[in-house]
Amino acid sequence: MIFIILSMLTGTFMELSIILAIVFFHELGHYIAAVIHDWRIKQIMLWVFGGVMDVEEHSTRPVKEEVIVTLAGPFQHVIIYLGLIVCNEFQLLPNSVLDLAYYYNTVILLFNLLPIWPLDGGKLLLQCQSLVFPFRKAYYSTLLVSMIISIIFLVIQLVFFPFTLSAFLLLLFLFMENRNEWKQRYYVFIRFLMSRYYNGPSKIGSNSIVVSHETMVLDVFSKFFRDRKHAIYVVFPGNRRKSIDENDCLHSFFHDKSYSKTVGEITDYMT
Template sequence: MNISKKINHFHIHPILWAMIAIGIVTGSFLQLIAIFLIVLIHELGHYGMALYYRWRIRSVMLWPFGGVMETDEHHTRPLKEELAVSLAGPVQHLWLYGVIWMLGWMQWVSPSMVDLLFLYNTSILIFNLLPVWPLDGGHLLFLFLSHRFPFVKAQAYVIICSIVCIAFTVLISLLIFPFSLTIVLLACFLLWENRLEWKQRQYTFLRYLLKRHEDRNDSVHTLHAIHVPEDMPIHHIFHRFKRGTHHHIYVLFRNQSRKVIDEGECLYYYFTLKQSSASAKDVAEWSAM
């Protein structure tokens, strides 16, 4: 991948352009540049770690106090990789504290500017660690939940937690900083992102299943048995899948007998043979042939 393609991965969200325009009008352009640079360094941390693990990156969208990196790795990468990529952004703030202190110590910037940079760096770090999707904290929360609950439940739990956290944070922030346009814009943006994530959660889940079917390398650490009746639709079986777990499906027939099928057989039957309306019984009979 050449440099020009890497640069083309980065985009600026319209809200950030709007805030830059507001900064020019209000005379706070220098402060916005400082925020932009901190956000850019934060996202470069994610980007660099993703490149290190050879993730396929679609784009990096920069917006006030954070950004979103879209990839083609649909939640099937090993836990250590996803954890490293998620934490690579917040880690950048640690060495930035040292740089800011050095700038003040060498008197390259005024003491008031040093205090402001410390405030911006801390605010952006804390903001990104909130358990809100699609912030880093939201990704870390989803990573934790999706290894302990079925994928679809983890999706729902993260969105619910995000909305509650956004509402609580906005309430507290507005009590401290009344009539803050920035807080309102960020809250609207995050709520919109969660609304989109909720609407496309089934599509996200299907992409995850397809990726799991194609790669079959979901960093399996444990085996898990799923017991289902013979008439359960195959897509309902998938709703019980967890990450980091390989599943053996026990199909219980009406005559009290049972048949064990592997999750790979279910995924193959669903995606390759395109039997999306099949039942557990259909897969069990097919696998016995």
């Protein structure tokens, strides 16, 4: 509401209306894709510089499905380009409005594709890394990369371009958002494990984890991949091996509160 009032006072209401319309259409793409895949949507927040769709899914959906939902937003910009071409062809809108729409559509599209969490580019970065690395490593590295890139763009904006308060505040906001996420990274990881415990993984593949009996159970969980079911093989002295299912390991952690136990202790108890 503050931005709307300021835009009316400064004569930039048309620019704000175009930006909000593009952001709404962008989030509509995410929403439609999420509904098609039966995601549980809590709310959608629209801001002047973008939007956020808050969902109940916490990295338990297949990576391929999350990629589709993520790309559905940027794809809307292609539709907007096509609509603008039609409007230009049949002269449905003034050239000044079309020029502004072309400009802001391009800026918002490119901005959202930056590899900075929680932008679409940052989500794609996490999803791509999740195909190669365990979830915790993929998530932590995504936050680190996001903070580094935010700082780089802040420096570039201050040194090589005329100072723009809105761009500076936006990049600073993204850096602080990732910094706060970094502080909460442990709880995000636990939320991932809890979602996996109650809902199970997306059973697309399987993976074997071989660990020493002295390995802490949380260190075992740090090796969990998305979209894979894990068979955990515990190596005891004398090269003796026992196996434990990941569900039993998660059950022991959350139900039995085995927070400080080693995987060897849990395996012996289970067997």
